[in-house]
Amino acid sequence: MRIRSSTINDPSPISHTRILLRTAIVSRIVLLTLTVIWRSILSPYDTSASINPNCLSSTTAAAATATTTVLFPRIAVAVENGIVWDSVYFVRIAQCGYEYEQTYAFLPLLPFCISILSQTVFQPLIPLVGHRAVLALSGYFLSNISFVFAALFLYRLSVIILKDPEASLRASILFCFNPASIFYSSIYSESLYALLSIGGLYFLISGADNLAAILLALSGCARSNGVLNAGYIGFQTMHQAYDALFLQKNPYLAFRVLISGILRCLFIFVPFVAYQAYGYYILCDEHHPDKLRPWCQAKIPLLYNFIQSHYWGVGFLRYFQLKQLPNFLLASPILSIALCSIIHYVKLWPKVFISLGFQVEPKTISFLETQTSTGSREDHALRRRKHSKQVVGSTLLSTDDVSIDKSERFPIIIIPFVLHLGFMVATASFVMHVQVATRFLSASPLIYWFASYVLVSHKGWGYLIWSYCAAYILIGSLLFSNFYPFT
Numbered sequence: 001m002r003i004r005s006s007t008i009n010d011p012s013p014i015s016h017t018r019i020l021l022r023t024a025i026v027s028r029i030v031l032l033t034l035t036v037i038w039r040s041i042l043s044p045y046d047t048s049a050s051i052n053p054n055c056l057s058s059t060t061a062a063a064a065t066a067t068t069t070v071l072f073p074r075i076a077v078a079v080e081n082g083i084v085w086d087s088v089y090f091v092r093i094a095q096c097g098y099e100y101e102q103t104y105a106f107l108p109l110l111p112f113c114i115s116i117l118s119q120t121v122f123q124p125l126i127p128l129v130g131h132r133a134v135l136a137l138s139g140y141f142l143s144n145i146s147f148v149f150a151a152l153f154l155y156r157l158s159v160i161i162l163k164d165p166e167a168s169l170r171a172s173i174l175f176c177f178n179p180a181s182i183f184y185s186s187i188y189s190e191s192l193y194a195l196l197s198i199g200g201l202y203f204l205i206s207g208a209d210n211l212a213a214i215l216l217a218l219s220g221c222a223r224s225n226g227v228l229n230a231g232y233i234g235f236q237t238m239h240q241a242y243d244a245l246f247l248q249k250n251p252y253l254a255f256r257v258l259i260s261g262i263l264r265c266l267f268i269f270v271p272f273v274a275y276q277a278y279g280y281y282i283l284c285d286e287h288h289p290d291k292l293r294p295w296c297q298a299k300i301p302l303l304y305n306f307i308q309s310h311y312w313g314v315g316f317l318r319y320f321q322l323k324q325l326p327n328f329l330l331a332s333p334i335l336s337i338a339l340c341s342i343i344h345y346v347k348l349w350p351k352v353f354i355s356l357g358f359q360v361e362p363k364t365i366s367f368l369e370t371q372t373s374t375g376s377r378e379d380h381a382l383r384r385r386k387h388s389k390q391v392v393g394s395t396l397l398s399t400d401d402v403s404i405d406k407s408e409r410f411p412i413i414i415i416p417f418v419l420h421l422g423f424m425v426a427t428a429s430f431v432m433h434v435q436v437a438t439r440f441l442s443a444s445p446l447i448y449w450f451a452s453y454v455l456v457s458h459k460g461w462g463y464l465i466w467s468y469c470a471a472y473i474l475i476g477s478l479l480f481s482n483f484y485p486f487t
Contacts, residue, residue, distance in 0.1 A: 016155065016169045020176075024151040027176040028144045031185040034477040039081065046483040052080070052132050055096035076129040079136050084483045087187035090114065091135045101293070104279045105307040107272075109221035110189045114138045139187030146191035147184045150198055151176055154445060157202040161413060162449060170455055171448035174465075178448075179334060179472035180439035180487065182480045193222040194443040197229055201445070204232060205413065213264040221271045224304055225427075225440070228420060230268040235356075235416040237261025242358060272304075279303040316431050327435040330487065331428070333468050334438045334447075338425045341450035345418050357412040417446045438472070438487040 070076050083091050089103055093111035098104055117138035118131070125134050151172050158168035183190045200215030213233065220226030237257060244254035280303065284296035295306035308314035319327075346353050421444045428437035441447065455462035479486040 013159065013165065016165055017152065020151055020155050020169060020172050021148065023173050024148040024176050027181065028147060028185050031181050031473065031477060032140075032144075034474070035082070035182070035185070035481040038478045038481050039078075042478070042482050044081070044084075044482040046084075056099045057096065070130040070133075071128050076133040079129060079133040082140070082481070083132075083136050083187065085480065087136075087139065090139060090187050090189070091132065094118070094135050094139075095132060098279075098282070101283060101303075102307055102311045104275075104283075104303050105311070107189065107221055107223060107275065109218060110139070110142070110187075110192055113142055113192070114187075117142060136187060140185070143187060143191040144185055146195040150191060150194040150443075153195065153199040153202050154448070157198060157205065157445060158449065160202070160205055161445075167449070167452045167456075171445070171452035174448045174451050174455075174469070177466075177469045177473065178442050179469050179476070180442040181469075181473050182476040182486070183439045184442075186480070188439075189222045190439055190443065193219055193226060196222060197226060197443060198445065200229060201232060204236070209233075209260075209264065213267050217268045217271050220268055221275070224272060225424065227269055227272050228423065230265040231420055232416045233261055233264045233268070235419075237265075239357065276301075276303055312433070314432055319432070319434055324434070327433070331434045331437040333472075334441050335425060335429060335434075337451065337465070338421055338441050338444070338447055341446050342418055342422050342425070344450055344453070345414055345446070352412060353415060353418070357415055414446070414449075417444070420444070421446045435485075435487045 086106065089106045090111050091114070092099070093103055093106060093108070094114040114135055115138075118126075118134045122134045122138050122141075125137065129137075154175050155168050155172040158171050159165055162168050162171075178184075180190065184194070185191075196215045196219035200212045200219060202212075203209075203215065204212035216226065216229040216233070218226075219229055237260070240257040240261070241254045244250050244257055280296065280301050283303070284292055284301065293306075295301050295303060313319075421441070424441055424444065425437075428434060428440050432440065451462075451465050454465060476486050478484075
C-alpha cells in the first residue's frame with residue numbers, strides 16, 4: 001500500500017486529523033468485513049464458541065439467563081461465534097465475574113467496561129439477541145472505538161516528538177494497518193491499552209502530569225505491561241531533579257520533584273498491585289492452610305506470575321524448543337523491525353543514550369538553541385533556570401527539550417521509548433510465548449516512527465513493510481476468526 005503524497009502534503013493538523021480519522025475507521029471496517037467473509041466461507045477449527053454454561057454464582061447466573069428467548073437467534077449465534085480465543089475469557093468475566101484461578105490472568109478493565117456498556121448503551125438489544133451476544137457487541141464496539149482514538153493520539157504524540165506532521169501521519173496510518181490489526185478489532189485488550197498508554201504519554205509530554213498518571217495507571221488495569229509506563233515518569237523525574245539540583249542549585253525543588261515523581265510512579269503500580277491483592281483475598285483461604293495454592297504461601301504471592309507460568313508455561317527460555325521454531329518465524333518480522341528501530345535511534349546519538357541525556361552538549365538539549373547553535377554552557381544553564389522557574393516540572397519530557405538538526409533529528413525524549421521497547425523485545429523473545437510479540441509490541445510508537453522513516457528513505461524496504469502488514473491482516477483475520485492459531 002502506497003500513501004499518495006497529495007494526501008499528506010497539507011501541513012494542516014486539522015486536515016491530517018480528518019485523513020487519519022477516515023483511515024482508522026475504514027481500516028476497522030475492512031477488518032470486520034474480512035472477519036465476516038472468512039467465517040462465512042470457511043468452517044471453524046473449533047465450533048465451541050457459542051457454548052455458554054451457566055455462571056457458577058447463582059446471582060450472576062440468574063441475571064445472565066433472565067432473557068431466555070431472543071427475537072433474532074441467528075444473529076445472536078453469528079455474533080457469539082466471534083467469541084474466540086481470549087475473547088471467551090473477557091466475555092465470561094464480564095458476564096459471571098472471576099470464577100476460576102486462571103481467569104485472573106485477564107485484567108479487569110476491559111470486562112468491566114464491557115459489562116457497563118451491556119447494561120447501559122446496548123441494554124435494549126438484549127431481548128433481540130440475548131445477553132451474551134450483547135456482551136460481545138459491547139466488546140467489539142469498545143475495541144474499535146478505542147482503536148480510532150488511539151490512532152488520533154498517536155498522531156498528536158508523534159507531531160510533538162518528530163516535529164514533522166507528514167512523518168507523523170505516515171506513522172499513524174501504519175498503525176491503522178499494523179500486523180496485529182485483527183486483535184485491535186476483536187474483544188481483546190490491545191485497543192484499550194493502546195488508547196490509555198499512548199494517550200497518557202501524549203498528556204505527559206504536553207505537561208498534564210496528573211491526567212497522564214491516571215491514564216497510565218488505567219493502562220495497567222488493561223494489560224499487565226502497563227506498569228512499565230511508570231518508566232516514562234521516572235525518566236522525566238530524574239531529569240527534572242537533575243536540573244533542579246545541579247543547574248538551579250535548589251535542593252528543596254529537587255526533593256519536591258523526586259517525591260512528586262515517586263508518588264506518580266507508585267500510583268501507576270497501585271491498580272495492578274490492588275488486583276493481585278484482590279486475587280489473594282478471594283482465592284487464599286488462610287483458615288484452610290492445607291488447601292492453599294502454592295503461590296498463596298510464597299513470600300510475595302503474585303497470582304499473575306503463577307498463572308502465566310503454571311497454566312501457559314511462560315518463563316525464561318522455557319519456549320526455546322525446536323517445535324516452537326515456526327512461532328519464532330511468525331514473530332521474526334515484528335522483532336526485526338523493533339530491533340532495527342532501537343539500533344537506528346541509538347546510532348544517531350550514541351553518547352546521548354549512554355548518558356541517558358544527562359551529559360550532552362548544550363546545543364543538543366534544547367530545540368530553540370539548535371536554530372542558532374550558539375551560546376555558552378553558562379548561557380544555556382541560565383536560560384534553563386529561567387524556564388524552569390516559569391514552568392516547574394516540564395523539563396525533558398516537553399516540547400522545548402528536543403534536539404533537531406538540519407540533517408538528522410533526534411529528540412532526547414525518544415530515549416525512554418527506546419528503553420521501553422528494548423525491554424519489551426527482550427521479554428517477548430526470552431520469557432513470553434514469542435508469537436505473541438506481534439501484538440505485544442504493536443502499541444509501541446517507536447516502531448511506527450522508524451517505519452515511517454523507512455517508507456521515505458528506503459522505499460524498497462517500505463514496500464516490504466506494507467506487504468508484511470497486508471499479509472498479516474489477511475492471514476490473521478482468516479486464522480483468528482476461525483479459531484486457528486495466530487500469534
